Amino acid sequence: MKLYHLKKPNLFIIKSLFFFFISVFIFSGCSKFGDISVKNKNFDDEVQLSQNLSFTFNKDFSVPDLNEWVSTEFLKITPEVKGRFKWVAPNELVFSPNASFNPATEYTVELNRKALQSISKDKNASISTEEIEFHTPYLKLEGAESYWIKSRQDGNITARIKLKFNYPVNGRELANLLKINQKDAPVAFNVTQTGISSNIAVEIKGADKFTSDNLNILLDKGLSIANFNYKTKEEISLQTALPDLKTLEILDVQHGFENNTGFIKVITNQQLNPELPQGFFKIEVENKDKKEEEANENNVQIQYDSLGNPVQVKVAANPKEDKHHSQISTKVEFTENGVIFWGDFNETDNYILTLSTKTGSALGVSLESDFVKDVYFGEMPPTISFLNKKAIYLSSKGNKNIGLNIVNVPKVNVKISKIYANNILQFMRNNRYQDYNYSSDGLETTQAKTYTYYDDDSGLLSDVIVQKPLKPEIYQRLTASVP
Template sequence: MSKHLPVLLIILFSSFLVFSGCQESVQLTTQPSGAISQMQAIPFEFSVDLAPKDQLNKWTESSFVRFTPPLSGKFIWETPRLLKFTPDMPLEPARHYSAVIQKAVLFGKKKRTDFDTLKFNTQLIEVEGVSATWSEYSSYGMKAPIELTLVFNQEIVVRELKNYLKVYCNGEEVTDLNIYGYGTDKEVRIYLEGKDNAGETQQFQLQLKAGLPSQYEYATLEKPAELTTLLHPVAEVKIQTINVEIRDGHQLLVMETNQKISPKILRSYLKVSPETPIQIENYGNKMHIKGAFKPGSLVNVSIRKGLHGLNGGELKEDFSYNLTLPDLEPFLRFTDQKGYYLMRNGFENLNVKCVNIKSFEVRLYEIYENNLSHFISENSDQFIRTDYSYDYGVDIDNYGRLMFLDSIHLPNVEKNTLQNRTINLQKQLRSKYKGLYAIELRHNSDRWERISKVVSLSDIGLISKQSPDEIIVYANALSSARPLAGARVQLRSVTNQVLATATTNGQGIARFQHLKEKLQSGPDGWVPSLITAHYGDDFNYISFRHSEVYNGRWENDGKEKKQIDAFLYPDRDLFRPGDTAHFAAILRNWDLSTPPDLPVRFQILGPSGDLVLDLKKTTNSQGSFEVQVPLSSGATTGRYRAQVLSTSKELLNSISFNIETFVPDKIKVSLGSDSKDAGPGDTLLFPLAASYYFGADCSSHSYEYRIRFQNQSFYSLNYPRFNFQ
């Protein structure tokens, strides 16, 4: 048998090669590579059919591809060969990713694969451009600062820029660079001294070394960059760029020039077609032109020659430029981003507005009460917000349960048109649920486009007032405003510990008292975070963090607690020497009861602080007393102080008043002019008339006059380069 063994092995090995060669090879024909968008579906297209028909057009969380760093999202087979991954949130900026295809894409088919590890990245830190302009103070024949604006696609660390940047002007290195800014920023301004404002065009070359840090710890400028820009003489106005930018869902035209231009002057030279009412705002050398521009349309911007800049330059030739306005980016928003309370058994509607979205997914989560403090303290910034920026997601399943999932379709959506849709929670909750909910709206296909909101559904309205040692809670029904008696109110900490429990009285008021001692003796986590209230089967809460009213603008320290409180007041606060001043005081115990026959001292201090008057007084049955003080005709003028003290010399209250010598006006004087305009050599007449307020004309009186001429700057639209004085 040993003689036939090699032959048998050769036959078996040959058979294996034959059968292996019969397996169909699977290749990738489309794959992510290089730089991709932060917000896009990631395609994987194979050379052969893989997905069964029953798996097409279904969203799944099956692990067909493993990403590093990990990405959350869903897969969908659009065709038997085309697999797409849609991330749940935008990819991180300036981040490198890798992807490995898993065997699950074969669905058990016997096919041969040899997939390499795929590498791709979002847009890395790059320099988008540089522009050079004359500063606002440049003028003919003067050396003046030049402003270079360096624009990046992500925020960079401004203070580090000087270590990575070199600037050359006409081939000569510029060393006196002043970099303006701090922290991180996308646009960095660099100032340097100009050479010859009225000379030839200057060329600036900027060299950036790799390694410049960005706002992200993991990302730096990976490749060195070299940029060039021109600065035209200050005697010329040059339109450097015109672009379209989108701000808050609206399109505007941004025009950049080599020197600043007055919006009023630009309006008389500018024409935008098709015609539409426009607003012009200037931001340095950039002009923002706002109008009712229609997305997707062609806009022509024309500027007549002769336009003057604030540095004295002039546009030498007519300028015309055509722009095609892009379509609006899809967006999905809650109409009301701030409010998060809905009245139970009301309409329970939420309004949503969207643009260029045909359908979106609605997810409604209930947040459990025992997770309320953790959810609010750790994640509420992702939900309770007033801006429209993308968030990077919160795993709400860790705090509650998914109660409702549905897709809303918007048929016959007109492109670039704002759509409004009402989401009714009553249908979903059927009025039997109450409490806190998180609502998430997500674009069905572009799943990174999403917005979230917290909603509290309840008929309990809560108001709280806090002092260092006490918290007062008012509970009223939102539907009728009546006080809610018997509501159970709890004070919870940031760690969800119940710090105190109280029940509202007949006026709907609950008090948490003696808190200072309790909180100081408790653990570090005993910091009040929110108040919860239960009334029957209803529930609501109020968060200190998001409901606090800032009161730093007002004096809210309150009075110092004393045994006796006094209110002191005069008949007026201004007297003349020889007048009689009247003062009265009302005294009460701290519990507002009346202290009869209470001995006190009444004093008046003069302008220099000396004691002018010291009287002993006793309160009457109403807890008050009065004092009449005849003032001497020779009394010193100035500011006086009256005060009430206890017999133990404790100051109860004090007020100030003035003693002044004054004479009312008796004569009325009118002064005019015979002409509003005058030239050199002209004579100006100023007619003067005087009369007594109650009597005849004031004649045969001496008078004194002074005339002062003050220069007034004059600016002419016909001569914008000049300032007349």
């Protein structure tokens, strides 16, 4: 019988192999970052539907078109999002989508190695293959408004809950997934709004006989966003309470601008009487007359005395009934749980809203005391829009002008392209998306008959005939001649 003796292992070889495999692992794991990578960005995991994405790189590039929008795809976004790119610095790239991102969608961003290497200062530098992930807001129930109404059919008092979502949903689909409990006991309800909306009204049956006001709202998973494939993956729950039936209260006052028109929205716990007497409210501009008075004090005229010498004479202010407030005209629109005041509100004045004790509900309950609220609008959101949103193209036989509505945009670049007749149908079919209309109270969401068109960045269907900056404070309208 032979005995075999194992040789003592060579420690040097073992250590060498160990460090070799460790090095290969480290470099293979880190190689995806490359020499050129994104070191900072202006967003986290969640982005808004309409926003620009900014990427800051760890290296500078030789950018030929700084601060110019280009169609070169330096980044690849999946699912595909059409848009343009602009280098605002040698190492900072901005992506601006042509349209909004899709709701509740997960995106990935990859660096376009070919496009970035073409402008890299180091042609041998490697480009990171690391993916950047983000998503738009998922569907969620943002809140609920509870209020009492008087039924038009039978005149009975009924409680309603307005479910407020961040996206439009189908009311009929929601009805199959909704449960409302009170102390673990199911509550009978009826979804009165079966169409598509971001605010769904639910009628609670027999609520005036409840011994408790607290309600638990449950939505099973599987609720989808209207016209999109996304469905909720988890159950949604929300606690709410029915308001006092015997007291009329102002729950909230909201304000803003819609289509460049200011509004003040009052939310109540009971439906207001649409036949309220005149004078149940007033909206005043605070200190407007006081400012005019101060301006008049500085308003002087040059007159001459009997010797012909010039003399400065102050112009007296016009007497007014109220020297500190002036009331403005408004349009009143009643909603199911409140009222909206539309008016020519501006950005600088402070307004005072007063609802008097004449304000009463459809249930016969009035405010116990005057409600007073200061409202300051602030700067109107920047917007650019066409005055005629139904127009499609500019004919040579028309008035040869286009009306633009420009608000708080100090600098606008105007680009006019001519689409050739044989390309019009192709452009209108492939370069557009349909708009949506929203009612003033957000209750209705419908597809509009208007479309927004993408720019023909490739230049395959059109030629640019005008491209120049436009200053809104100088130009009141843009006139374009069509050859």
